[in-house]
Every structure is written in structure tokens, then in C-alpha cells.
Amino acid sequence: MTRTLKLDGIAFGGDYNPEQWPREVWEEDVRLMRRAGVNFITVSVFSWPLLEPEEGRFDFGWLDDVIELLHSNGIAVDLATATATPPAWLIRKFPEILPVTADGTHLEFGSRQAYCFSSPIFREYALRLTRAMAERYGQHPAVRLWHVSNEYGDHVSRCWCAASAEHFRGWLRAKYTSIGALNEAWGTSCWGQHYLDFEAIEPPRDSTGPINSTQRLDFERFSSDAMLELFTAEVAVLREVTPELPVTTNFMSILHDLDYFAFADAEDIVTDDAYPDPADPRAHIDASLNYALMRGAKDGAPWLLLEQSASAVSWRDVNVPKAPGVMRLDSYQALAHGADGVMYFQWRAAKFGPEKFHAAILGHRGEASRTFQECSALGAELKGLGALKGSRVVADVAMLLDWDSKWALAAPDSLPSNRLSWIGQARDWHRATFNLGVTVDLVRAGADWARYKVLMVPNLYLATPALAARLEAFAEAGGTVVVGAFSGVVDQNDHVYDGGAPGPLRPLLGVEVDEVWPLPDGDTGHIMMDGARHGFHTVSEWLDAADAQTVASYCGGELDGRPAVTVRRQGDGAAWYVSGCLADDGLRTLVRRILDESGVPVRTGAGPEIEVVVRRGVESSFTFVLNRSAVAVPVSLPDGADVLVGDSRQVSARGVLVVRHEHEAIVRVAADSAQLQAV
């Protein structure tokens, strides 16, 4: 059954915590919500102790009133199941619910998310509350979306308690069936780790030295699965009681710990909480990659930005506010990347607690606050953008994300370098593409890649033969595959492939890696490509390119003259291998060449401060131009274009242009790159 969010126009609103305010403030809240153009509000995220003040006694009166008040003001509700934080009475009755860290420390009550996701007790109580919420509010006309828990894994995504250990053993039994199979998969003949039975296995707690890397990898997989199990248990209750209502849980951009593809399969709508750091000049580029995941998680379907900050956050060491215009730009960036809504944490700035200095739509100054003025202006603008809904981002380039490989590459103290990470590589490659004005989707191993011209694989340390075969088929069919260093090294058990890297990717890439050659911290090396020298960092490889053409070679150092970047033409396509971590200039040059050869148009006038993204609807397309620079950027619009936001001749400094046009028409941006500051 397809369950969609039934809401008029673009979703606009945020988290609302009326339980932190006296009732007379609620009336003012809804009055100001209407003024700000709010149409969607999240409630009851942390309300468990108020909804169930003592075991088995529910008190819904106050929430009834809140929902009724919102409804009578025409505001729809994203209703949380309120299971994000257990109440103190539950913890005191069952202290074993509290999570335990790898070194055996019991984490106390006093913050949020103080529960073990494997705890059967927690699950029982959480599901009882979920059922009570569903039965109470499932038929209420204001309720349009279930918001399960909150930011899974934000504080606790791994737990080493006794309940987790038991859960882990059960997961291992189901996976391996026999202890012999586990011993073989885990390579327990190394360091005398042999197990006689599953009962002897514990989660990888702090030990005397490096942990068995396959045990660790399985614990990563298990922990994500265990959290998913808790999520799907809540979803099952909601589906049973309210089969028509869509379900979500809010993601936290690209989170290392949880396989969001698996979570997305269990929900109806992908939602994201995004907090780009205003102090980081590259934050918007990384946000673009995060949003690529949000649409990639459901094969391009629109998603919701469920949380962002109206200005500063409260949880960094230094919390820099968003300068005037930046919140608006950030909001349009999410819309450009396929969001059908812009929401905030939170509606009204708190008076107390750890988030009292977290910005909100309604700041401490109330209506006079800058955030309220800026958010209200945006709310009014978004009223005219309902036509965007349902349209999908157009991209020729995709990037592969595989959690198994990502986790395996993160094993400390057992790799050639602890410095190589999927996210580091992905951000570098994505930034090079972004700076050429090209939009990138993030896709999973099992996705349909046929609509893309280029598939980037920044790292695939763990590569299965099945995935290697899919990559080969993509190239055979005319696609371009680009694979980064240290890929195809191990199988699904984290065992090195016979013959070494790139293992099953060898036929695709036509290269063999003899030895990985990481660089000491801070060192850079060089490659020579088309007569120009470019830097690389972190890692290089001693490579033999027996069945591939060398495009760039190492220059200087021990690998002088050896292949660094290769390409193997295959069928109608090509497979590139980039054996070192190229620095920005070389990466940009290489990516430009690959895109040119693959027929992907590079956008003139693009750069780190200008982003152009196209969403395609049924009848027309929408081009977004986001200008983060301090100068206005001239644009030229196609005939018949309809300007929805902005000016038809230029995009002002820190400004936005949204244009509706015929599908194949192009909005041209004429930025003078000399004026724009590189980041």
C-alpha cells in the first residue's frame, strides 16, 4: 500500500514542545504559527513521562487539547510515538534498560535516549505506548504522519549490555547456524579465538588489543539490524491500528552507524534532520551529499527536511548563527534536492534545558526576533511553490554507498591506514563534482543504475562478486564506473581476496594492486596527469595496469613512474581506477575529464558558491539557482520560463532563483568565477 503525506502545499513548521510552556502561551503559539505560514507541526517527541505519568496510567488530556488547538487553526500534525526517551519510573523499576558502553560503563538517566534498543523490557513498554497513541489519535483528522522515536542512534547506537549480548548471539545463530561456520567466517584460528559454542561469544567489548575485525563487522551489522528491529516493531503496531497513515523516523544525514537504506525500506517517507555548520564554508556542499542520500534512500522519491535550525544550534563547541539569508538558502537547498517540506527544530526557543540556546522559529525575543522575521517571510514564499511537490531531482551521476563496506573500512588498528574513510573519500569526490555544477545522487548496491551515465565508487573495500558483476554489466551497457583506492580488498567476511585487490573488480578495472602505500600524516605525494603535476594524500598503491590504460602516473617518491589512474574501456563504457586520494585540483581535473568523456554536461558558471539543481515534474521542470557568494550572479532564462522565486535577470548575493520551464530548457548562469571565493 502506498501511504503518502496528505498535506496542502509545501510542509512548513517544526517541532513543538507545548509541555514546556503554560497553556496561555499555546494560544499565542498558534496565532503566530498562522502568521508564519506554518501548516505542519511535530509534537510529543519526548512526552512519554507526561503521557504515561505512572506505569499503565495514560494521561492524554493535554495532548488532546494541543492537537485540537492545532487542528482548529488549520495546522496538521506529525505525531511522535513519544518513545524516544523512557520515563524515570521505568528506568528505576528496570535499571537494566540503561545502555552500557564498550568499557562496561553504565550510562545513567539524565539526558535522552537512555535505553538499550535490544532490551525486551524497553520494547514491551514502548510498544504499549505506541499502541495507546495509535488507538487514541490514529483517526484524528489533524494527524497526517507517524514520527517513530527520534534520531535513532544519535546518542546510543551500539550497546554492550547483557541484553545486547544475548540479542547478538541470537543474531549470530540465525546467520551462521553452526559454530563451525562462525569460526571460519571470523577467522578465529588467528590469535587463538576459537569458540566451542555460541554461548561463549560476547559483543566486542574493550579488550587487550585490536578486536577480531569480522566480529566487529558483524557487531556493526547486528547493531544496525537491532535498532531496525525496534523501529519495525513500532511500525508493525502502527500499521495494524492505522493502516492508512504514513510512517517515518527522522534520519540524521549520512550517519555512519545505521544502514539508512534498510530503515527507508521500512518507512513510507524519508525525513532528515540537517544541521550544516554556519562556520564551515563547505557545509552546504556536504549538505548536498546528505540530501542525495535522502532521495536515494527511496529511489528518488521526495522527502522532508524535518529538522533544521533557524540559526545557531546549541551542541557544538562554538555555535555560530546563520547570517541573514543563509537559513533561506539552506531551506531552498533542501527543496532543490527533492524535499517537499522545510521544518525546524524547533517552533519556540526553550527557556531551560540543554537546548535553551538552540535557535527556533520564534526566538527568545518573540515576534521581534530575526529568526521569526526570516522564517515568516520564507513561509509566505513557500505558499507559491506547491507545484514543486512530487517532482524529482534530475542527475546523470550517482555515487555508490554500501554500509557493509563502510563499516568494514572503519575497523581501527587493522588496516594499512586508519585515515582512509568512505565519508572522507565520498566528500572529496562529491565536492569535485559539485564544483563543476553537476548534481550527484547517492544510490545503494541494489538500485537501478540504468538512468545514470556515471557511477562513482569512492571506496568499496568490501566488494562481493555479485556487486562486481553488476558494476561490470553497468559498464558493458555504456556506463562509466569510477572506483577509488583500496577497493575490492575483502569479501563479506572481511577476508582478503586470493591474489589481493581489487579482487572481484579485477576484470572490470584491469589492474592488480601489489601493495598499499599509505602516506604518513601530513605528507603529500604527486601524480603526473596530462603533463601537469597534482597532489595526493592519505594513500597510494603499487599498481600493475596489465589490462588497462594508464592515464596518470605517480611522480617522485618510491612509486615514481608507476600507474596512478587507469581506465579500461569495456563494451560501450569505461571503468576508471584512481589508486591514490587525489587532492582537490587533481580530482577536479580528473572528474572533469571523466564527465566530458561520459557525455555529462558540466555547468559553466558553477563553483563552490553557486549551486544549480533541476527537479523534473510531470508537466514542467524547476531549476533552482542558489548563490552563496557576496556578489549578484547574472542568469539567462529560457523562453517561456516562469520565475517562481527571485529575479529574472540575476540571482542576488546570498539569493535564490526558482524557475519553472519546459523539461529540456536550460537556465544559464553567468558567474564570473574570479569574483567568487573558492572554499
Ligand SMILES: [Zn+2]
Ligand atoms: Zn544493551
